[in-house]
Amino acid sequence: MKRSLLPIIAIMLLLLAACGGGTADRVCLNRAETLMDERPDSSLQILDSIDASRLGGADRALYALLLTQARDKNYIDLAGDTIINEAVDFYSSNGDERRSAMAYYYRGRAGYDAKDYREAMVDFTQSKVLADRTGDNFRAGMACRNIAYVYYYLLCSEDELEYAKKAYVYMKKSGRKDYELDVLNDLGRAYYNTGNLVEATKIADQLEKEARGEVRVQANSKYLKALCLLDESKYAEALPLWDSRMEYQYATTLDSLRRCQTLLGLGRIEEGERFLGEISDDGSPMRRMLYMKIARFKGNQSEAFSRLLSFDGAIQAQIDEARSQKVSSALADYFEVSAMLQQAELRESRMRNVMLWALLGLLLVLMGGAICLIRFLHRKRLQRSVATLEGIVELNGRLRQDLELSELRHRQTEKRLQQSEDKLQQREARLRQSEDERKRAEEEKNLLSENILRLKRFLGNLMHIRTEVADKIIVVMNEMEGAGSKGKKRSDSDLLKQTVAGVKSLVFNKSELKELETLMNLVFDNVMARFRDQVPLKEVYYGVFMLSLLDLQCGHIASLLGLKSVNVVYTRRRDMLKKIREGVEKGTVTEQEESMYSEWITKGIWSYFA
Numbered sequence: 001m002k003r004s005l006l007p008i009i010a011i012m013l014l015l016l017a018a019c020g021g022g023t024a025d026r027v028c029l030n031r032a033e034t035l036m037d038e039r040p041d042s043s044l045q046i047l048d049s050i051d052a053s054r055l056g057g058a059d060r061a062l063y064a065l066l067l068t069q070a071r072d073k074n075y076i077d078l079a080g081d082t083i084i085n086e087a088v089d090f091y092s093s094n095g096d097e098r099r100s101a102m103a104y105y106y107r108g109r110a111g112y113d114a115k116d117y118r119e120a121m122v123d124f125t126q127s128k129v130l131a132d133r134t135g136d137n138f139r140a141g142m143a144c145r146n147i148a149y150v151y152y153y154l155l156c157s158e159d160e161l162e163y164a165k166k167a168y169v170y171m172k173k174s175g176r177k178d179y180e181l182d183v184l185n186d187l188g189r190a191y192y193n194t195g196n197l198v199e200a201t202k203i204a205d206q207l208e209k210e211a212r213g214e215v216r217v218q219a220n221s222k223y224l225k226a227l228c229l230l231d232e233s234k235y236a237e238a239l240p241l242w243d244s245r246m247e248y249q250y251a252t253t254l255d256s257l258r259r260c261q262t263l264l265g266l267g268r269i270e271e272g273e274r275f276l277g278e279i280s281d282d283g284s285p286m287r288r289m290l291y292m293k294i295a296r297f298k299g300n301q302s303e304a305f306s307r308l309l310s311f312d313g314a315i316q317a318q319i320d321e322a323r324s325q326k327v328s329s330a331l332a333d334y335f336e337v338s339a340m341l342q343q344a345e346l347r348e349s350r351m352r353n354v355m356l357w358a359l360l361g362l363l364l365v366l367m368g369g370a371i372c373l374i375r376f377l378h379r380k381r382l383q384r385s386v387a388t389l390e391g392i393v394e395l396n397g398r399l400r401q402d403l404e405l406s407e408l409r410h411r412q413t414e415k416r417l418q419q420s421e422d423k424l425q426q427r428e429a430r431l432r433q434s435e436d437e438r439k440r441a442e443e444e445k446n447l448l449s450e451n452i453l454r455l456k457r458f459l460g461n462l463m464h465i466r467t468e469v470a471d472k473i474i475v476v477m478n479e480m481e482g483a484g485s486k487g488k489k490r491s492d493s494d495l496l497k498q499t500v501a502g503v504k505s506l507v508f509n510k511s512e513l514k515e516l517e518t519l520m521n522l523v524f525d526n527v528m529a530r531f532r533d534q535v536p537l538k539e540v541y542y543g544v545f546m547l548s549l550l551d552l553q554c555g556h557i558a559s560l561l562g563l564k565s566v567n568v569v570y571t572r573r574r575d576m577l578k579k580i581r582e583g584v585e586k587g588t589v590t591e592q593e594e595s596m597y598s599e600w601i602t603k604g605i606w607s608y609f610a
Contacts, residue, residue: 025050025051025054025055025059026059028046028047028049028050029047029050029059029062029063029066031046032046032047032066032070033062033066036066036069036070036073040070040073040074041074043066043070043073044067044070044071044074047063047066047067047070050063057090058090060086060090061086061087061090061091061099062087062099064083064084064085064086064087065084065087065091065099065102065103065106067083068081068083068084068087068106068107068109068110069102069106072106072109077113078106078109078110078112078113078114079110079113079114079115080110080114081110081113084103084106084107084110085107087099087103087106088100088103088104088107091103097130097133097134098130098134098136100130101127101128101130101131101134101136101139101143102127102139104123104124104126104127104130105123105124105127105139105142105143105146107123108120108121108122108123108124108127108143108146109146111123112146112149112150117150117153117154120146120150121147121150124143124144124146124147124150125143125147127139127140127142127143128140128143128144128147131143137170137171137173137174138170138171138174138176138179140170141166141167141168141169141170141171141173141174141176141179141183142167142179144163144164144166144167144170145163145164145167145171145183145186147163148160148161148163148164148167148186148190151163152189152190152193157190157193157194157195158194160190160193160194161187161190161191161193161194164183164186164187164189164190165187165190167183167186167187168180168183168184168186168187171183181207181210181211181214181217181220182220184203184206184207185203185207185217185220185221185224187203188200188203188204188207188224189224191203192224192227192228192231197228197231197232200224200227200228201224201225201228203224204221204222204224204225204228205221205225207220207221207224208221208222208225215248219245219248222241222244222245223241223245223255225241226238226241226242226245226258226262227258229241230258230261230262230265233265235262235265235266236266238262239259239262239263239266242255242258242259242262243259245259246259253279253280253284254284254286256275256279257276257279257284257286257287257290259275260272260275260276260279260290261286261290263275264290264293264294264297269294269297269298272290272294273294276290276291276294353378353382356378357375360374360375507559507560507561507562508543508560508561508562513543513546516546517542517546520546520549524549524605527549527605528542528545528546531545531597534583534588534589534593535576535579535580535583535588535589535597536579537575537576537579540561540572541572541575541576543561544557544561544569544572544573544576545576545601547560547561548573548600548601548602548604549600549601549604549605550604550605550606551603551604551605551606554566554569554570557569573601573602576601577598577601580594580597580598581594
């Protein structure tokens, strides 16, 4: 065993030696974060070895987050922990929502340990919102789980059940099996607190089935099932479970009190009283309730009534503490259950009195007037007890009304906050959409400018080349005119051939027309492609249409396309206008498009597009 510890000790010493500052601190922080889930005690040792005064910025924030997380995982009370505020402030300001969700969660844990449930609730809720936004189902489940804990402390059973369900759904989505059974146990406890013993029992059976040898899960299963049996008054079945629960290291004072309650339910009064005396006094209301029952079973009505008042006072103190947190909740359920318990106690007392009166009736002949006096005194005492209990029930009714009103206001506030949050999210979405549209428009504008520049360069190059060719033709023609006068030997036929070749080189070839059409589509929103789809013509017509869009003169168009005369250009324009009109009649071209095409053919597209 000692040999197996040597490698671990050596690794720890190396890590502690490496944590000396600068990048070494970053290495230590990364190592502590890696060990956090499986070995939180080692993680805490590494963090304690770091000199926090050397850290700053992101390293300081990560150190604060990991230190609080390690303390929480090592079951160290976080009450008074303030370093986590540095992590919350840093990650909230730099937009790291994943770590920000963790920081809010552990600040909520610190508030919970300090019993500041109001602030803890705010931090857990914020952690859930951020976890939902980043898709972190595990963190959202842990936040919901702790919100359920707060509602459990505040006696809000319905709210506790709601968030326990959410926590279980999130945890199943996260795939964290190591936490799923614990959250399932929380859900079973929430069902029990709402009085749904059927569902609570089902979950206890499911826990027992899925425990797979895990002692802690088995203990939780037995505890939950024993609670349900106890509420169903199945004391004989519950007692072995409590005895088994006592054997686990997880047993608490509350488990011992529940076992004592089971013994009293079985009528083993002396054993229950002796066992209760062996349990350390925690001043809980349940202990007072058990002493009240023991006194009642022994027939000591005065002590039982005193214990009842003490029990009610302890319950009222617990309610007052919960209400002082200023977190609206479903406390009305608790008052209803409390009133039902008191009424059950009253019915049990009356049943006992009926049996007593039957016994006194048998002895009436012998005891005479003395029995009548005893009856009268006993009735007066019972009336006072009933009046006291009725006063308590009436007080609970008034408190129920006050709490229902408080709960209504709380829900209205939550609704308004949710509406404000929805509006804020919608506004953010509109801002992002506007920014995206602006960027797309800017990109389209840049692309259009680039394409227009390409088109102009293309046309400029073509016209420059054709200008050079025209100059050469003029030189050749001048040579033809002066050949005879100056007696040059060059023949007219050679000059004529050179002139014809120059004229032919002015005509656009197919590749040039294709490239020009591609640029026209890019600059003018696929104008050539749309015109081809709507107006079917021979290929020769599309060249006239394209050069007409560029506002070239008819003579230039005839030269560039190699037409015989300018009249051919006019003829093809008329044919195109006629075809466009036919398209209007067939429904392939709209009236607006007809007007647009006609204007482009005669005046060009530049002014219209601008």
